Amino acid sequence: MVYHWLYSMADQYSVLNVFRYITVRTFISFFTGFFLCLIWGPYFIDQLKLKHFGQSIRDDGPQTHKKKAGTPTMGGWLILLSTILSIVLWIDIRNPLVVGTLIVTWGFGLIGYIDDYLIGYIDDYLKVSKKNTKGLSGKIRLAGEFLISGVTLWILINHYGLSTQVAFPFFKDWVFDLGQLYAVFGALVIVGTANAVNLTDGLDGLAIVPVIVAASTLALFSYIVGHSAIANYLQIAHVPGAGELAPLAGAMIAGGLGFLWFNTFPAQVFMGDVGSLSLGGFLGTMAVFTKNEILMVLLGGVFVTEALSVITQVISFKLTGKRVFKMAPIHHHFELGGMTETKIIVRFWIISILLAVLSLATLKLR
Numbered sequence: 001m002v003y004h005w006l007y008s009m010a011d012q013y014s015v016l017n018v019f020r021y022i023t024v025r026t027f028i029s030f031f032t033g034f035f036l037c038l039i040w041g042p043y044f045i046d047q048l049k050l051k052h053f054g055q056s057i058r059d060d061g062p063q064t065h066k067k068k069a070g071t072p073t074m075g076g077w078l079i080l081l082s083t084i085l086s087i088v089l090w091i092d093i094r095n096p097l098v099v100g101t102l103i104v105t106w107g108f109g110l111i112g113y114i115d116d117y118l119i120g121y122i123d124d125y126l127k128v129s130k131k132n133t134k135g136l137s138g139k140i141r142l143a144g145e146f147l148i149s150g151v152t153l154w155i156l157i158n159h160y161g162l163s164t165q166v167a168f169p170f171f172k173d174w175v176f177d178l179g180q181l182y183a184v185f186g187a188l189v190i191v192g193t194a195n196a197v198n199l200t201d202g203l204d205g206l207a208i209v210p211v212i213v214a215a216s217t218l219a220l221f222s223y224i225v226g227h228s229a230i231a232n233y234l235q236i237a238h239v240p241g242a243g244e245l246a247p248l249a250g251a252m253i254a255g256g257l258g259f260l261w262f263n264t265f266p267a268q269v270f271m272g273d274v275g276s277l278s279l280g281g282f283l284g285t286m287a288v289f290t291k292n293e294i295l296m297v298l299l300g301g302v303f304v305t306e307a308l309s310v311i312t313q314v315i316s317f318k319l320t321g322k323r324v325f326k327m328a329p330i331h332h333h334f335e336l337g338g339m340t341e342t343k344i345i346v347r348f349w350i351i352s353i354l355l356a357v358l359s360l361a362t363l364k365l366r
Helices: 002-008 014-020 022-050 063-068 076-082 084-090 096-111 123-128 138-159 179-200 208-226 228-234 242-263 272-289 301-320 330-336 341-364
Strands: 165-168 171-177
Touching: 002 084, 014 022, 022 076, 022 084, 022 208, 022 242, 076 084, 076 096, 076 242, 076 272, 084 242, 096 138, 096 242, 096 272, 138 179, 138 272, 179 272, 179 301, 208 228, 208 242, 208 272, 208 341, 242 272, 301 330, 301 341, 330 341
Parallel strands: none
Antiparallel strands: 165 171
């Protein structure tokens, strides 16, 4: 929280007054995270190669992916670690919403990496060192995710006054108070988002750009709901302290953009479960804290579609023995249908931007 120290000297140096503005700190946080990621990225990737953290490829996947075998994975740490300096310098880590977001984000990242101390396995180690692309048991992973997100929300509800109301976009009078059940509902949103992002992470740059777009939208929402005058004008819920999530989102967006520098086709590094679970957890938590839980279905439409394609495929195969898609998640279906990887990626990017614009339009359609 270096900005507190700088702002304390504003009486002597008036220029330091800028650090009291959330918008200024958001921009500074963004550039701090981006350039740190860009500078540190090559060294980080080299270290992954030296330690032989290369991605193995599923035998039943598209044959074009075989050439990606050995590409360094666990690049999600590059994103997370590049945000640390921004967090220390420009973000108020005394804010309960910031603390809660960091707990979920880092906690979900650790689930993707350090489960060895809990059950004897490390998800990414299973995927990389043992060439097992299935990784950690889904039930164990989900239990850990629900525990982290549920406990975090319960504490914020009972000790820091987190609102338990849920509003529906397009219907300003549709507001429901879930009480203590909100911790369960919010955990479902966070865990669902995290795993949907995890399923989307299958092509070079496919997941990270929709994450950046969604995070940018939620950063704007956090500023709006944290500003009482703007929130009242737009007739949406005011969440005290939510504005401080904007600089945090700026750092995460920057880390994602810096990662994309190395992840764009053909990828030099993959984010792995460390990245997809932590970023998905971050998006879900931002949606909960800014009271956009339901809107996340629209904003994260790309992730929702990917998850639904997997669910549909599994249910169809179990009930009828037939597959709806050539392969799930749905981006593999398009690949096997003859569409090039880059075309799939860019079109998903375009869709994510369109969904973000629609989500922002709901601010005036409530």
